[in-house]
Amino acid sequence: xxxxxxxxxxxxxxxxxxxxLACAAEQSVYADYDVEEPNGHLFLNPERTVKAPVTVMVPExxxxxxxxxxRCVDFCKYNALALVQDKVLVFYEVCHSCGGCALFCPAKxxxxxxxxxxxxxxxxxxxxTVLTGCLNTGEASGIPIIKGLMDKxxxxxxxxxxxxxxxxxxxxxxxxxxxxxxxxxxxxxxxxHNLSMVYDLAKLFKKPFGVVLNKCLPEENPAERFCxxxxxxxxxxxxxxxxLGRLNSKGRIAAREDKRYxxxxxxxxxxxxxxxxx
Amino acid sequence: MxxxxxxxxxxxxxxxxxxxxLIALSRSRAFADCDVDAPNLHLVVSRMxxxxxxxxxxxxxxxxDPSKCVRCGQCEENCRFEAIRDFTVGEFECEGCGVCVxxxxxxxxxxxxxxSGELMLxxxxxxxxxxxxxRMGSGASGKLVTAVKKQLAQEACDAELAIxxxxxxxxxxxxxxxxxxxxxxxVAEPTISGMHDMKRMIDTAQHxxxxxxxxxxxxxxxxxxxxxxxxxxxxxQIPVVGRIPFDKTxxxxxxxxxSIADYPDxxxxxxxxxxxxxxxxxxxx
Numbered sequence: 001x002x003x004x005x006x007x008x009x010x011x012x013x014x015x016x017x018x019x020x021l022a023c024a025a026e027q028s029v030y031a032d033y034d035v036e037e038p039n040g041h042l043f044l045n046p047e048r049t050v051k052a053p054v055t056v057m058v059p060e061x062x063x064x065x066x067x068x069x070x071r072c073v074d075f076c077k078y079n080a081l082a083l084v085q086d087k088v089l090v091f092y093e094v095c096h097s098c099g100g101c102a103l104f105c106p107a108k109x110x111x112x113x114x115x116x117x118x119x120x121x122x123x124x125x126x127x128x129t130v131l132t133g134c135l136n137t138g139e140a141s142g143i144p145i146i147k148g149l150m151d152k153x154x155x156x157x158x159x160x161x162x163x164x165x166x167x168x169x170x171x172x173x174x175x176x177x178x179x180x181x182x183x184x185x186x187x188x189x190x191x192x193h194n195l196s197m198v199y200d201l202a203k204l205f206k207k208p209f210g211v212v213l214n215k216c217l218p219e220e221n222p223a224e225r226f227c228x229x230x231x232x233x234x235x236x237x238x239x240x241x242x243x244l245g246r247l248n249s250k251g252r253i254a255a256r257e258d259k260r261y262x263x264x265x266x267x268x269x270x271x272x273x274x275x276x277x278x
Numbered sequence: 279m280x281x282x283x284x285x286x287x288x289x290x291x292x293x294x295x296x297x298x299x300l301i302a303l304s305r306s307r308a309f310a311d312c313d314v315d316a317p318n319l320h321l322v323v324s325r326m327x328x329x330x331x332x333x334x335x336x337x338x339x340x341x342x343d344p345s346k347c348v349r350c351g352q353c354e355e356n357c358r359f360e361a362i363r364d365f366t367v368g369e370f371e372c373e374g375c376g377v378c379v380x381x382x383x384x385x386x387x388x389x390x391x392x393x394s395g396e397l398m399l400x401x402x403x404x405x406x407x408x409x410x411x412x413r414m415g416s417g418a419s420g421k422l423v424t425a426v427k428k429q430l431a432q433e434a435c436d437a438e439l440a441i442x443x444x445x446x447x448x449x450x451x452x453x454x455x456x457x458x459x460x461x462x463x464x465v466a467e468p469t470i471s472g473m474h475d476m477k478r479m480i481d482t483a484q485h486x487x488x489x490x491x492x493x494x495x496x497x498x499x500x501x502x503x504x505x506x507x508x509x510x511x512x513x514x515q516i517p518v519v520g521r522i523p524f525d526k527t528x529x530x531x532x533x534x535x536x537s538i539a540d541y542p543d544x545x546x547x548x549x550x551x552x553x554x555x556x557x558x559x560x561x562x563x
Contacts, residue, residue, distance in 0.1 A: 010289005036447035098375030166315030251470035
């Protein structure tokens with residue numbers, strides 16, 4: 001069962017929910033797809049880690065062969081190439097690795113080379129296999145790392161995918177392989193606004209989904225009202241708890257340290273299993 | 279026009295809370311929301327009239343004309359994004375590179391314009407607010423951010439100070455928002471995640487040569503971590519412009535579509551006023 005945990009808004013508790021779900025399972029995989037700011041490993045502290053670089057293909061122009069025809073410069077939709085003072089410059093950060101420049105160069109002056117943009121680290125944390133994607137600072141797109149993580153997921157078993165915030169291309173890539181989406185929402189107008197976006201995203205990709213209401217206060221909860229209005233299944237309500245905030249700030253895992261939270265996440269996992277089957 | 283950009287790395291640390299308060303306190307006449315993936319600033323800045331809206335065209339999408347297609351498969355074979363299956367282009371997979379258009383021996387493929395978001399402009403007698411909403415699953419967020427900033431610069435060129443709410447992360451929308459700003463104010467959170475992400479954010483800002491300052495939000499959640507953040511910043515000569523305590527008034531303000539600056543006697547309201555004074559004297563003044 002592949003569970004994607006997403007939220008639209010940042011800081012609502014995606015990592016908290018996915019890490020704790022992974023720990024509540026007997027054996028599981030936790031995959032951190034928030035490659036711009038991966039945080040799950042800070043809590044899980046995986047051991048015996050193995051790190052592999054993630055590379056993309058970028059053009060390398062042989063100026064000895066180049067006939068200065070500008071074909072590559074004119075072709076590139078991303079403005080990743082420019083002919084400046086008789087030299088072809090390549091701006092790697094904006095290259096999408098489409099390969100068009102090399103393919104269409106009439107002088108065969110462009111070859112492709114690998115360029116590292118980040119890494120995937122694999123390790124173990126007790127019952128959890130931890131996969132962490134990490135984009136190098138200064139790089140624009142983590143999509144190739146997300147695709148690399150996708151290839152590493154096992155076919156079966158409980159897999160928790162910790163998604164990036166937002167509802168753009170990176171969030172979309174992350175839910176592609178999911179069997180079920182858990183939308184984590186906090187009780188603010190911001191939380192509701194961004195919940196409505198991931199709600200649309202899950203519907204667009206025809207993924208079954210339910211909501212976890214996090215940081216619930218006794219006051220009226222606008223996120224809960226949204227769920228009632230749209231007839232969305234609420235899978236769990238996690239109260240706002242200062243002690244939980246303190247545990248979290250130190251990188252401790254509630255489901256491993258506190259029986260009540262362990263029970264809460266076991267129940268949530270059970271509910272997800274039933275939902276994903278039906 | 280001086281530009282102050284609010285960033286954080288980690289999401290949910292309080293960028294929009296800080297940005298909306300600074301807009302109110304500075305009486306800024308120009309502001310923008312560059313979090314085009316999940317914009318929220320419009321929910322709390324004082325209501326202006328209905329926005330002017332314009333479709334935003336990002337990268338094009340390829341389209342195959344089935345009547346011309348000779349089903350040779352060269353497009354599928356050369357597409358690096360696995361966007362073509364059974365001689366049809368997947369809208370979400372296609373990144374608009376144009377390789378298939380060029381490679382097709384039957385000229386059966388053309389690029390068509392694709393609306394990847396909506397650009398919005400609010401204005402009243404005093405101020406201009408530029409924002410946008412990216413279409414779901416779209417990949418042109420960096421380009422749209424650049425358009426939001428361009429719109430702001432065009433419409434409010436005589437404003438002295440622009441305040442820009444940024445997006446989480448360190449990738450393309452953040453990189454696009456950083457270009458040309460005078461200072462990035464990083465809203466840090468004293469949690470293990472917040473600290474990790476702040477460091478990556480500082481790295482990114484420095485990579486692009488932008489001056490940074492830091493403020494710590496919800497500092498009293500973990501005082502030891504707050505002190506660690508301040509020591510870290512000191513060691514890199516990054517000014518820490520203030521601490522904001524955890525304060526439930528912030529949630530109440532947001533849920534009433536207000537900024538925390540509307541609650542000047544609240545602990546968080548007082549802290550943000552002091553941050554604004556600090557920034558104004560040391561960086562803008």
